[in-house]
Amino acid sequence: MKRRFTFFISALPILIQYNFYAQPVISKLPLADSLYKEGQFEDAKAVYSEVIGEDPGNYKALLSSGKIALISNELNDAEDLLMKAMNLTPDESEAKQLLAEVYYRQDEFTKAVPLLHSIGKEIFAHKLESFRNKKPYDISDPEETIILKFVSTDPLPLMQLCVNKSEPLYFLLDTGASEVIINSEMADKLGVVQFGSDTGTFAGGKKADSQHGFIDSLILGQVTIKNVPVRLLHTVKFSAAAGGKKVDGIIGTVLLYHFLSTIDYIKGELILRPKNSDLEKKFKTISSYSSMPFWMSGDHIIVTWGKVNKSNPLLFFVDTGAAGFGFLCPASTIDAANISLSQESLEGIGGGGKVSLVPFYCDELSLGDVNQQKVFSAFGPFPEDLEYNQGFHIGGLISHNFFRPFSLTLDFSNMKIYLSR
Structure with a gap:
């Protein structure tokens, strides 16, 4: 495996220089697929684009180009490419799944719902359907910078925030989590709207069920975020990561995605800035x-x-x-x-x-x-x-x-x- 990976990378410039334009479509696709598999996304994108230029109805090239646009967060391009792929092969599920992800990232939940229903993801679809007349992640003051001080930074950052106007609760911070996670034992008390569960993969490949839900509000400092999709999981078992404190929930990447997010381990705080903040100005002050x-x-x-x-x-x-x-x-x-x-x-x-x-x-x-x-x-x-x-x-x-x-x-x-x- 190691020898193959090293050879592939070292040979890549030669492949592109001498064979890229001369190869027929059928031989370019395996090259593009190999580039994608090894994480060479820009090179893979170039080859897939060449294929689409020669064969605009090539499903595999459209689908894979859509994937690259999605992981690059180029969501308008992703929507266009994946829509074309889906229309070419309406019975295939992968384009629908990826297009639903595009709409999920854009908080366009109502657009994702029919796609999720069509590929059998009923529980997730029902959860997103419940947002029909609600704006997901509705921030009370979208121009406000939120600063949450850590209660402790080790073993993992621990913060306090409120769910549905509750008393302050302890939440870990973990980019390895997706949606906000709420302790399943507190779901009824906190008034979490609950849906069904599905199975996720965690450390060591271990499987565990987590339930879908949503909460009316999450209060972070002086800012309230309304209409937040959540997962329910038994989080008390993570008390060691919180220095022995009971863990009531976890803040994951999906919430961070809605901000320009800084985890400041040095000062011990989470900073959530508006997405349009001027980063260059911030980093001019840092040597x-x-x-x-x-x-x-x-x-x-x-x-x-x-x-x-x-x-x-x-x-x-x-x-x-x-x-x-x-x-x-x-x-x-x-x-x-x-x-x-x-x-x-x-x-x-x-x-x-x-x-x-x-x-x-x-x-x-x-x-x-x-x-x-x-x-x-x-x-x-x-x-x-x-x-x-x-x-x-x-x-x-x-x-x-x-x-x-x-x-x-x-x-x-x-x-x-x-x-x-």
Whole structure:
């Protein structure tokens, strides 16, 4: 696997230089698919675009181009491409699923509903259908900057906020979560509107059911966000990540997506700015920062390029919720980075229950041009199917201990990550 990956990357410029325009459509598609699988999204996009130029009705090229536009958050382009793909093959479900994701990101829930019904996602469809006369994520003061101080920063950031005018509740912050999560034991008391459940995959590949729901309001500081879709999960088991406090819920990426979001580990606060905020002005006051592009698959799989030890560049999932660790990875990355594992094993807790893990240290771990040495890491909790289930290779999960010395900003409008000290 390692030898094949290295050869493919080194041969790529030759393939593009000498064969790109000469190849017929039928041979360009496998090249584009391979580029996509290895995370070379811009190169894959160029090849798919060439195919569409020669064959405007090519379903595979339209679908794959739509995927790339979606993960790049170019939602108008994604809608156009996926609509064309869906109209070409109305019986296929993948284009409908991806188009529903486009509308979900745009908070156009009513447009997503018929697509979800058509592919059998009835529970999710019913939840979004309940927003028919409501504006999702209706922010009381959209120009206000929200600053939430952490109650504690380690093992994971913990904050207080209110649900449906409740007393202050304890919420963890975790980009590895999608929608806001509410403790299922408190759902009735908090007045959460509940739908059915489905099964998700958590650390170690463990499965667990989570229920769909929505809440009337979420109060963060002086700002109220109305009409918020949520998931229900038994969150009390995460008390160790909250320093022993009872966990009432989790803030995930979908809420962060509605803002220019900064997790400031240094100052111990979450800053939610309006999406149109002037980042350049902010970073002119900072002497040291790095930026890097990212892509987002599904509703929270944020990936960007990094390296571990002397490995080739790999796409890493930015999941800040692995308490106590900076990096988790699959067996292929253990081999690629020449990591030696001990016989020692530990036990941790993930969303699906107890997880067995083998700890190790990365000699060097990097994200873009940001490097950290001797990062405490683990083998075992990385979900096995995550490595390829997004359609491209994910070589690891980069988490809390790596980001701890930084302020981490997620700019979903420009699809850039900023790290500053």
